[in-house]
Amino acid sequence: MTCRLSGRRAVYAALSGFLLAAGAQAHIHGESALAAYNNNASLAFLQSHVEYGERSSPPNGAYLDTSSGFIKGGRFAASGMRTAGVRNVYFHVSYSQIDGSLNYVGAIQYSNGTSAPLSEPENERMTDIGLRLGQGFMVANDMMLIPYIGYGFRHWARGESPGPTTPYNYSESYRNQYAAFGVLWQVELFRRLVTSLNLAYGRTIHPTMSAPALGIAEGLGPKPWRRAGVNVDYLVGRHEAVFVSATFTEFQYGAGPIVVGTSGLVGNEPFSQTEVTNYAIGARFLF
Secondary structure, three states, rough: OOOOHHHHHHHHHHHHHHHHOHHHHOOOOOOHHHHHOEEEEEEEEEEEEEEEEEEEOOOOOOOOEEEEEOOOOEEEEEEEEEEEOOOOOEEEEEEEEEEEEEEEEEEEEOOOOEEEEEEEEEEEEEEEEEEEEEEEEEOOOOEEEEEEEEEEEEEEEEEEEOOOOOOOOOOEEEEEEEEEEEEEEEEEEOOOEEEEEEEEEEEEEEEEEEEHHHHEEEEOOOOEEEEEEEEEHHHHHHHHOEEEEEEEEEEEOOOOOOOOOOOOOOEEOOOOOEEEEEEEEEEEEOO
16 A cells, blocks of 8 residues: 655654554545545534623623523534535535523513512523535645535523512523535544634524513524634544534624513613534544
């Protein structure tokens, strides 16, 4: 088997007895290997840190309330890379859901217009669906750059069970779509190790908020959406890999219009910012 090493790989091989002993594992497979790597399905366990804050005025006004903490969940994803008239067409789909309890610090609003400070656990469920479509370009013997367009949907249900502060089941529901342009940079460090850097920027589309107990439903303002992530895969077999990743997503909602709820409450949803950092560990199957 011929070992095709770049200059940088030759330096690594000269410095590492392991690479000299396992040269067959260290050689670069190039475009065909990275294209094959992008045909896969994966499952991951997520540990997610969430920071949410509503402000009196954007972007640096005083906080009206916040929700923060760690919650857990899972993610399924699948991607493919094919040549069908166009070389290295790339597509990707993902579905994730995280559940748990965040610490809410803010106030409870009463129908008579008064409020009282409130700090308590809050039940959470966040669901995200994402799609990407792009094309891969080799920029070096072991590096592929994949510019892509992305589209996604997000639903966040938050609420609390009946208790001293609320004699009813109180819940809020946030929904939005997003569109983004992104770049995925993949590097094959060694035959069995692939790292990926993902950067994307876009905008939320049709964000909405509803609070059934208050009889409120309103549209929110579209705002910027950003994502940055890093992923490290180690191939343990011909078709099997394990990986770890960290992905940071930040987006905003503009303030909604003044509305009158069926409860008699008059008000609007303020400007808000959400930051979600997903730490993942999982397994991948290459096909």
